[in-house]
Amino acid sequence: MNGEPLLAQYVPGTGLLHRLDARSKSVAVALLTADVLHASWPLEVCGLALLAVLGIRLAGIGARQVWRSLRPLFFLVAFSALMNLLSVPGDPAWRLGPLTVTRAGLLTALETLTRIPVLILTASILVWTTPPGALIDGMTAAARPLARLGRAGTALQDLALFAGLALRFLPMVHESFHRVRIARLARGIDLEGGPAWVRWRNLAELIIPWLIDVFRRADAVAIGLAARGYRRGTVRTPWQIRRWSAADYLLVGIGLLVTLWVWRRELFPAPPL
Amino acid sequence: MLALYDATVVFGDNDRSVPALRGVRFEAPKGQWTAVVGRNGSGKSTLLLALAGMVPLQEGVLTVDGRPAGDPQETVAKAVRLVTSRPEHQIVGATPREDIAFGLQNMGLPRPEIERRVRSALQAFDLEPVADVPVHRLSGGQLQRLALAGAWAAKPEWILLDEPTAMLDPDHQDQVLRLLDGLRRSGTGIIHTTHFLEEIDWADAVYLMEAGQVFPLGSPAEIRIQWERLESAGFPKPWKWRIADAVRLAGVNRPVDGRTPWSALAAHLAGADLIDGPPETSAPQAPPDTPAAGPEPLGPSSRRSGARDSGPPVAAIRKLEVGQGRLHVGECDIRAGLTAVLGASGAGKSTFLYTLLGLMPSVRGVYAAFGGEPYRSREALARLRAHAAMALQFPEQQFFAPTVYDDIAYPLLRRNLDPREVDRRVRETADMLEIESLLNRSPFSLSFGEQRRAALAGVLALEPTLAALDEPFAGLDPAGRAHLAGLIREWATEHGAAVLVATHHIDELLEFADEWMVIHRSRLAARGSLADCAAAFRPWASEDPEGWARLILAAAGRRTAVPAPPGPSPPAGAANRKEGGEHP
Numbered sequence: 001m002n003g004e005p006l007l008a009q010y011v012p013g014t015g016l017l018h019r020l021d022a023r024s025k026s027v028a029v030a031l032l033t034a035d036v037l038h039a040s041w042p043l044e045v046c047g048l049a050l051l052a053v054l055g056i057r058l059a060g061i062g063a064r065q066v067w068r069s070l071r072p073l074f075f076l077v078a079f080s081a082l083m084n085l086l087s088v089p090g091d092p093a094w095r096l097g098p099l100t101v102t103r104a105g106l107l108t109a110l111e112t113l114t115r116i117p118v119l120i121l122t123a124s125i126l127v128w129t130t131p132p133g134a135l136i137d138g139m140t141a142a143a144r145p146l147a148r149l150g151r152a153g154t155a156l157q158d159l160a161l162f163a164g165l166a167l168r169f170l171p172m173v174h175e176s177f178h179r180v181r182i183a184r185l186a187r188g189i190d191l192e193g194g195p196a197w198v199r200w201r202n203l204a205e206l207i208i209p210w211l212i213d214v215f216r217r218a219d220a221v222a223i224g225l226a227a228r229g230y231r232r233g234t235v236r237t238p239w240q241i242r243r244w245s246a247a248d249y250l251l252v253g254i255g256l257l258v259t260l261w262v263w264r265r266e267l268f269p270a271p272p273l
Numbered sequence: 274m275l276a277l278y279d280a281t282v283v284f285g286d287n288d289r290s291v292p293a294l295r296g297v298r299f300e301a302p303k304g305q306w307t308a309v310v311g312r313n314g315s316g317k318s319t320l321l322l323a324l325a326g327m328v329p330l331q332e333g334v335l336t337v338d339g340r341p342a343g344d345p346q347e348t349v350a351k352a353v354r355l356v357t358s359r360p361e362h363q364i365v366g367a368t369p370r371e372d373i374a375f376g377l378q379n380m381g382l383p384r385p386e387i388e389r390r391v392r393s394a395l396q397a398f399d400l401e402p403v404a405d406v407p408v409h410r411l412s413g414g415q416l417q418r419l420a421l422a423g424a425w426a427a428k429p430e431w432i433l434l435d436e437p438t439a440m441l442d443p444d445h446q447d448q449v450l451r452l453l454d455g456l457r458r459s460g461t462g463i464i465h466t467t468h469f470l471e472e473i474d475w476a477d478a479v480y481l482m483e484a485g486q487v488f489p490l491g492s493p494a495e496i497r498i499q500w501e502r503l504e505s506a507g508f509p510k511p512w513k514w515r516i517a518d519a520v521r522l523a524g525v526n527r528p529v530d531g532r533t534p535w536s537a538l539a540a541h542l543a544g545a546d547l548i549d550g551p552p553e554t555s556a557p558q559a560p561p562d563t564p565a566a567g568p569e570p571l572g573p574s575s576r577r578s579g580a581r582d583s584g585p586p587v588a589a590i591r592k593l594e595v596g597q598g599r600l601h602v603g604e605c606d607i608r609a610g611l612t613a614v615l616g617a618s619g620a621g622k623s624t625f626l627y628t629l630l631g632l633m634p635s636v637r638g639v640y641a642a643f644g645g646e647p648y649r650s651r652e653a654l655a656r657l658r659a660h661a662a663m664a665l666q667f668p669e670q671q672f673f674a675p676t677v678y679d680d681i682a683y684p685l686l687r688r689n690l691d692p693r694e695v696d697r698r699v700r701e702t703a704d705m706l707e708i709e710s711l712l713n714r715s716p717f718s719l720s721f722g723e724q725r726r727a728a729l730a731g732v733l734a735l736e737p738t739l740a741a742l743d744e745p746f747a748g749l750d751p752a753g754r755a756h757l758a759g760l761i762r763e764w765a766t767e768h769g770a771a772v773l774v775a776t777h778h779i780d781e782l783l784e785f786a787d788e789w790m791v792i793h794r795s796r797l798a799a800r801g802s803l804a805d806c807a808a809a810f811r812p813w814a815s816e817d818p819e820g821w822a823r824l825i826l827a828a829a830g831r832r833t834a835v836p837a838p839p840g841p842s843p844p845a846g847a848a849n850r851k852e853g854g855e856h857p
Contacts, residue, residue, distance in 0.1 A: 180671065190655070
């Protein structure tokens with residue numbers, strides 16, 4: 001009924017990043033997310049933003065698609081930025097009635113507006129360019145030495161599988177919510193009119209039928225998994241893994257170098273003068 | 274041989290735990306097609322789960338080639354693959370390529386072998402063009418083919434399919450059945466449950482399930498001779514067979530049965546000069562209303578066609594475009610009575626209903642209903658919402674209240690109606706849909722057919738002047754479909770409402786519809802009587818030969834007029850008896 005959700009969904013393609021192994025991309029993205037959280041503002045964060053933009057270009061993802069996938073989160077980010085703007089104490093810069101905006105508040109708000117989107121974009125590059133199956137297989141392959149240790153190892157494989165399945169079924173969960181909403185409208189229940197609190201109550205009333213639907217589908221998926229020959233603790237063949245190319249090593253190398261730079265003060269503390 | 278002997282399965286621990294399987298003896302040889310028919314809730318799905326070793330047997334034994342399946346069920350896991358009734362729940366890959374690999378990875382096959390099998394499965398099931406497309410963008414037919422491909426790639430000796438065609442439109446049904454036929458010829462055993470009786474013509478042997486018990490019926494040929502057994506189990510002769518009988522009676526000397534594609538049936542009929550005759554005229558000898566369950570006669574009833582033009586339309590459309598070309602409707606009035614909306618999957622039937630309900634985000638052109646234009650004024654939209662209601666596909670998936678009563682009453686209470694009025698409406702609607710005894714039960718504890726009726730009651734209790742029902746017959750067995758069609762007809766007559774029913778099977782509504790509409794490729798292509806629709810749909814015949822075939826066959830139905838049976842041909846005789854009073 002509507003455009004498909006793009007948040008955390010694989011976008012088919014044949015670009016450089018699509019061709020890399022899931023493990024090298026996972027390692028690089030894990031390093032870079034840690035870097036984004038730690039980077040100082042504004043220069044380092046902006047540097048990482050440039051890197052993310054470069055990554056998106058390499059992945060061949062269009063600006064429209066990026067915007068559509070970020071839109072649902074945009075309000076959340078804008079809201080927290082606004083809260084920062086109004087609540088951080090310090091020297092007041094402007095006053096507008098009861099509202100006070102401080103210089104520190106303004107800076108924090110700007111920081112929120114940059115750091116969080118960069119974080120989301122960096123993580124998104126991984127899921128946009130890597131099918132969930134490849135992520136699962138990458139983690140399975142990485143955990144394979146552990147599988148010989150017994151229960152704990154296979155549990156890790158199962159965990160990887162379920163994390164991947166969650167990604168696969170996100171569109172279904174989204175569609176389920178949409179259907180519940182339409183079904184309500186179709187039974188003449190107005191969800192849009194009225195003051196804000198009424199609309200929030202209407203939204204809250206959708207949650208129970210939605211959860212029931214999602215759980216029912218989860219049951220069906222469990223039977224489906226068994227029908228496909230999956231049992232817990234099965235040792236599965238990792239399939240979508242590739243031999244690392246020079247580009248894979250380069251990517252991990254870049255990730256390491258950036259990490260070294262961002263964490264340089266912690267790793268190499270300046271000798272006291 | 275995959276077999277169950279004396280198998281009994283009891284589910285659950287609730288107060289009414291009836292055995293789902295009772296002392297079942299079932300044998301499916303390798304390389305043969307075994308069909309299982311049975312009404313909703315007769316235990317067909319449980320039978321397949323038991324054969325796949327996925328439910329424990331309280332009694333009895335499951336054997337593979339004469340050896341009992343051991344406890345870890347390794348033998349079964351290797352030899353058998355089950356395709357459940359909703360493919361989207363067993364497709365776990367993000368793309369077809371990934372999904373086919375999933376099952377093979379579980380088998381621990383080496384990577385090059387997985388690679389090889391994935392490639393050949395994509396090829397064999399015609400999925401190469403969509404190999405890397407996210408699965409949530411695939412059509413129903415593609416999903417069903419993918420589910421089959423995933424099972425086939427594991428090279429099982431038997432493939433079990435739970436109503437593989439239930440969610441497909443007739444064109445894709447034929448396609449899937451032909452694929453299965455190919456698998457059988459390559460030596461795979463097929464076990465398939467179905468509600469569509471014409472499909473048993475593909476099988477080597479047929480079983481009937483009733484209340485957890487299995488009865489062997491023999492070959493399709495044997496069944497045709499003693500149809501009474503199936504008829505008493507709630508299966509009227511399939512519409513396709515009756516058409517095929519008509520073709521035979523008309524002297525077409527071609528082998529015709531349930532496997533014959535619709536387009537070929539239509540071609541035979543055309544050859545026999547039974548279609549393209551003068552448009553049907555009103556039939557003065559039409560019988561009185563017989564809305565009860567039972568065999569539908571071959572052909573539409575035009576007895577109500579005279580009453581169609583009376584009364585102002587409930588809603589009117591003039592040159593409407595929905596979304597960016599998602600649907601075009603030239604001119605269309607919606608009037609009181611029952612309107613059947615036909616069309617292939619994805620043609621735009623649902624979009625049409627959503628549009629009438631004011632649920633689409635944007636339209637261009639004119640849609641007027643209840644004294645306003647709902648897409649232009651909020652006030653008109655509110656009025657539309659007050660007077661129109663719709664049941665989505667599989668409406669029972671929306672249950673959430675603790676009792677059936679609460680679920681039906683919920684939107685009425687939200688409208689701040691007087692509690693006594695709410696009570697009256699709930700009980701009256703429940704009475705009409707024959708669920709009055711279930712009002713205090715949990716909707717989740719009902720049978721499939723009961724759930725469907727309870728969910729529809731939740732929409733009809735709003736007493737809408739314009740009611741839209743999207744595929745209300747999906748997944749119901751034939752007797753359930755006929756029964757429900759009669760109930761909907763009765764409700765529409767009683768309330769003088771306009772009821773639109775979107776469906777891809779014509780036969781359910783042959784007896785009941787006042788008007789027909791055909792949506793084809795996002796366009797309202799035809800409307801009026803069946804004959805009008807058949808004539809108007811002609812230009813598109815080459816794009817949708819199957820849809821056109823079904824349309825003209827239905828329209829020709831009356832005229833097929835089946836001249837008196839020329840000889841004592843048993844199936845023809847049976848068909849004629851069943852259609853009884855409909856023939857002059």
